[in-house]
Amino acid sequence: xxxxxxxxxxxxxxxxxxxxxxxxxxxxxxxxxxxxxxxxxxxxxxxxxxxxxxxxxxxxxxxxxxxxxxxxxxxxxxxxxxxxxxxxxxxxxxxxxxxxxxxxxxxxxxxxxxxxxxxxxxxxxxxxxxxxxxxxxxxxxxxxxxxxxxxxxxxxxxxxxxxxxxxxxxxxxxxxxxxxxxxxxxxxxxxxxxxxxxxxxxxxxxxxxxxxxxxxxxxxxxxxxxxxxxxxxxxxxxxxxxxxxxxxxxxxxxxxxxxxxxxxxxxxxxxxxxxxxx
Numbered sequence: 001x002x003x004x005x006x007x008x009x010x011x012x013x014x015x016x017x018x019x020x021x022x023x024x025x026x027x028x029x030x031x032x033x034x035x036x037x038x039x040x041x042x043x044x045x046x047x048x049x050x051x052x053x054x055x056x057x058x059x060x061x062x063x064x065x066x067x068x069x070x071x072x073x074x075x076x077x078x079x080x081x082x083x084x085x086x087x088x089x090x091x092x093x094x095x096x097x098x099x100x101x102x103x104x105x106x107x108x109x110x111x112x113x114x115x116x117x118x119x120x121x122x123x124x125x126x127x128x129x130x131x132x133x134x135x136x137x138x139x140x141x142x143x144x145x146x147x148x149x150x151x152x153x154x155x156x157x158x159x160x161x162x163x164x165x166x167x168x169x170x171x172x173x174x175x176x177x178x179x180x181x182x183x184x185x186x187x188x189x190x191x192x193x194x195x196x197x198x199x200x201x202x203x204x205x206x207x208x209x210x211x212x213x214x215x216x217x218x219x220x221x222x223x224x225x226x227x228x229x230x231x232x233x234x235x236x237x238x239x240x241x242x243x244x245x246x247x248x249x250x251x252x253x254x255x256x257x258x259x260x261x262x263x264x265x266x267x268x269x270x271x272x273x274x275x276x277x278x
Contacts, residue, residue, distance in 0.1 A: 003040045005049035007244055008079035008198075010070065012086035012185065012205075012229070018050040018237065019043070027076055030276030031068040031114075035060055038073060044245025049077050053086075053185060062162040062184035068114055071192040080257070081136060081199040081247060084189060085236050087229045088157065088181040089165075089210035089220055091174050097228055099150040100239075101181050101204040102140045103157040106131045108187045110161045115188035117195050122268030124195070126259050131190045133199035135253035136243075140203055143242035147235050155180030157204060159187040165220040171212025182210055195265070199256040203239065205232055 003025055009018055022041025027034060039050045051070055054060045074082060088101065095101060118124040137153070144151040158174050160166060162184035166174070174182060186202050193200035207228035209216035251257045260266050 004078040005040050005047040006078055006080060007046055007048045007247065008074035008082045009048060009050045009240060010082060010084045010189070011050060011052040012084070017052075017056070018240070019048065022050070025077070027073040029069045029072040029076065030272055031072060032066055034069045034073040035065060038077060040077065043241055046244050046247070048244060049074055049079055063110070063113060065185065067188050067192055068117065071189065071196055071198070072117075075196045075198060079198065080251060081133070081201075082193055083136070083140070083201050083203065083240055083243060084186070085203045085205060085240065086183050086185055087207045087225050088183040088204040089208050090181055090206045091158075091171065091179050091210050091213060093213060093215065095152060095155070095180055095206055096150065097206050097208055098232065099152060099206045100144045101152040101155045101157075101206060102137050102144070103181065103186075103202050103204055104130070104132055104134070104137065104154045105156040106186055106190055107156060107158040107179060110159055110187055113188055115191055117192065117272060118268055122264060122271055124260070124263050124265040124268050126194050126263065126265065127255065128191060128194055130255055131194065131200075133201050133254045133256050135251070136199055136201040136247060139246050140201055140239070140243050143239045143246065144203070146242060147239050149235065149239070152180070155204075157186055157202065158182050160184055166210055166212065168212050171210045174210070175212055181206060194256065194259050196269070197257055197259045197265070199251060199254060203236070205229060205236060
């Protein structure tokens with residue numbers, strides 16, 4: 001029997017290892033293999049499953065990550081909460097590199113990524129007005145500040161297709177829309193988590209100013225993104241180690257756990273799992 005965990009952590013660019021005393025577990029899903037085996041261990045008395053989003057060697061670009069397998073695998077070992085650190089670019093001058101944004105809204109500018117579990121014959125429409133877990137967000141904000149980050153407790157994350165970065169025109173349009181930061185991986189992650197009734201929290205580390213931000217016209221580079229994330233990896237890890245034991249044992253104060261109430265969603269997920277086991 002696969003080991004169990006109550007909390008999942010999805011590591012972003014530069015966060016490829018998380019748990020020190022842990023075991024790797026291969027998990028099968030109806031959607032193929034996740035990006036890597038799950039690494040399961042203890043943090044502050046809580047069972048945690050860690051999964052590097054891009055693989056430990058960063059072999060999966062944003063548009064080719066098997067998001068459905070990743071979220072399904074975490075749920076299959078019992079995770080009901082997901083913490084998802086990621087690297088983002090800033091679209092606002094007051095959101096500086098090195099700061100942390102606990103985003104509360106998201107805009108989808110991706111295409112062609114499988115983004116739902118409900119492809120028929122079961123059809124389920126889940127609410128997504130509040131894409132991220134409001135209860136876990138407050139815990140993450142407090143932990144980030146305790147570890148010395150400038151923390152923005154809200155913000156809109158626009159998710160672009162990648163793997164290229166923005167043109168100046170695109171970046172300026174995103175900024176003019178009032179959005180805060182830009183990344184490549186929060187969708188379909190957040191939407192899939194909602195379809196599985198998981199609490200999902202994105203901790204967005206700002207690594208650069210996007211190319212359209214006034215006064216910061218230098219092109220974004222992969223090297224700069226990785227450099228800034230690497231410089232903050234241990235602090236992000238410390239924040240996560242602070243957040244995990246502080247999460248309440250019972251889920252309340254958010255809409256996540258009830259996302260499938262009043263729908264055929266739970267039965268649909270059971271049907272998908274049953275077909276996959278045939």
